[in-house]
Amino acid sequence: MTGVSTAVVLAGGKGTRLASAFPDLAKPMVPVDGLPIAEHLVRTYAAQGVRRFIFTLGYRGNQLRVHFGDGSAWGVSVEYFEEREPLGTAGALAELQDELGAAPFWVFYADTLSSVDLSRMEAHHRANSADATLLVHPNDHPYDSDLVDAEPTGRVRAVYGKPHPADREVRNVVNAALYLLEPSMLREIPRGVASDFGRDLFPKWAASHRLYAYSTPEYIKDMGKPERRVQVEAALRQGKVEARNLRNRQRAVFLDRDGVINVDSDLIKHPDELVLVPGAAAAIHALNQSDLIAVVVTNQSVVARNLTDEAGVDRIHARMERLLADEAGAFVDAIYYCPHHPHGGFPEENPAYKIECSCRKPKPGMLLAAADRFNIDLSSSYLVGDSPRDIEAGQAAGVAATLRVRTGHGLKPSTAAPTVQVDDLSAAVAWILEREKSRTSQA
Ligand SMILES: [Zn+2]
Known part of the structure; x- marks a missing residue:
């Protein structure tokens, strides 16, 4: 179980690539093995002690409101934040300072399916007195991903966006889009302008704050493309998603x-x-x-x-x-x-x-x-x-x-x-x- 009981779920993105297969659905509502992607997320992490989910809503966000309501059907509280204009992955969080208060919180992406033992990631974050911890893993296409250059302790030295210079040797350590942030970091996100964690904030925070990488072989995959949805569905049905959770x-x-x-x-x-x-x-x-x-x-x-x-x-x-x-x-x-x-x-x-x-x-x-x-x-x-x-x-x-x-x-x-x-x-x-x-x- 995790002691960090609040999660922000970034659900504002437009599902442009997935949209071809599900033209009427907000991306987090696209079904995988019979349930919306975002419901897998709520179920998985409610079971680990997350009690409060704040969805940032954008394109067709009302579908999430209708589906989740106040969250009581899942034994949790669900709240919503409407983006007046698209603020990128991070911009919306800056508007949530009052709602989030003084405790650390998780950041999930609503189009990503994962099963991560949050308590291990939290222990890593606390042991390092990190300001922010990002989940990283090796993948099969590192040179098409944001790469994280970290010390053996996990301390992030630099974050490199793509395309990567051919002359630099960087380990296969990829930002997998699940974060644990201290509330003080909300003040480090510019208000009212669009910004992105991987592209804008982490490269800066690597120099100015205690940014840590937590590397794990657990299952985490985004469904930006229709073929990925099919892969994730197969993994889910075969029990591979849950089997990789380090509680097992x-x-x-x-x-x-x-x-x-x-x-x-x-x-x-x-x-x-x-x-x-x-x-x-x-x-x-x-x-x-x-x-x-x-x-x-x-x-x-x-x-x-x-x-x-x-x-x-x-x-x-x-x-x-x-x-x-x-x-x-x-x-x-x-x-x-x-x-x-x-x-x-x-x-x-x-x-x-x-x-x-x-x-x-x-x-x-x-x-x-x-x-x-x-x-x-x-x-x-x-x-x-x-x-x-x-x-x-x-x-x-x-x-x-x-x-x-x-x-x-x-x-x-x-x-x-x-x-x-x-x-x-x-x-x-x-x-x-x-x-x-x-x-x-x-x-
Ligand atoms: Zn030795």
Whole structure:
């Protein structure tokens, strides 16, 4: 349950693209699996403790009034704010200062279907004393989206609108249109003029305020286009929307990086050195279509060895994510790396990272951290690696199966026996998905 009980629902947009299929309906009233999109939103988040929904109304807004009334049929209060003129995604909020009072509030988009564990996002917001937190995720078309450049802590450094300059390496971190705002931020929205969160406010707030990104593999998708509505409806009917909510146990595939996703050319220190293993992008795309989340866990002693720094590792990961997206519309849900190395005493090293840590594989620290963050059931998850260290880390974390690929260091002898040896990541993912099939048929 969330302690933030008020939500503003932005329902003023014109559904120009969806309108071809539903010419008479306001976009939030377009049905998905038998219910208006906006009703899915009210039901999902009323169940998590949101008690008060304020709809900002625009085009055909009266349909929402007629449908929701005062909200009592859903056990909540529903209020309405009429935009006299279109004020963009943010402009309408500036007019709501008096209604919203002194407590933080959620911002939802009425044409977006999601199921997010709000309590986790709220905890992230509070732990960082954030002024505003935006939900982010990787997607299959990052270069057509607003990209968020955040520190590992989540602190947003910059927000880049499209089109993106080709020479800049930015991670696949996309603004997914669900926010938690402190009431003080209402004063930072210009009154009476149209403005947009992604385009106008967040790029500015990144410099002036504590703007945080909260990254999650949970389901959130907007229905700006008719084909998306069909995809969302299918996901909803298959139970995929609710299953991904982090209140529910998740299952993951942990992926080593060098030798599994990219060719292991030994100590990669620059993005240009990163080349994908043939078929790896398509394999990860197949994982993205499954119920499993994809988490990279990689030892990167290049930092401890002073061959690059953490910002450099970030650029390398940005390149990897771009290659995965370009080649197959693939993405990974999270990347964990260990920058440490235990053996000190080399003149060129970075002593701050020359420590005995709990994250460097074969220790299971990175897998345990991901399991905690995403509520992962390790005993029904998988690990794919090329070295004995990977297999040992998977075993120490208690995963259901470890898969050793023959690319990279896969041919080194080892005492740590994997569950199975396979040629490469494609074969590993095929093995996992086949096992999943029999798992589903038994259930
Ligand atoms: Zn470490």
